[in-house]
Amino acid sequence: MTILVIEDDPAILTLVERLLTSRGHTVLAASDSSQASEAVRQHAPPLDMLLADLVLASGSGLDYARSMKKTFPQLKVAFMTGWVHRAPAAQRSGLGPILRKPFTAQELFTVIEEA
Secondary structure: OEEEEEOOOHHHHHHHHHHHHHOOOEEEEEOOHHHHHHHHHHOOOOOOEEEEEOEEOOEEHHHHHHHHHHHOOOOEEEEEEOOHHHHHHHHHHOOOOEEEOOOOHHHHHHHHHHO
């Protein structure tokens, strides 16, 4: 599965990338929506999943996910957040599940596999 991960905390981004790669996934890692869009442009095969932080320094992961779903309607989406008060808006969107930080490797794998 090819997964686009957007996370503005470098340590979390690196950890998630390593965990998903260890499970055989192709990971496109980005720290903001601009980098994410560039990674999507450079990657030939279609994306299977977007895993986005809800609160990014450069904007909203929820807004980015909505725009990606318009372009790629089949795209699976999941979110990460340490800001619990932001989770209800993402839940109401119906776009995908939410991982609350800190999460375990198993919780990450479960969300990816269930998508």
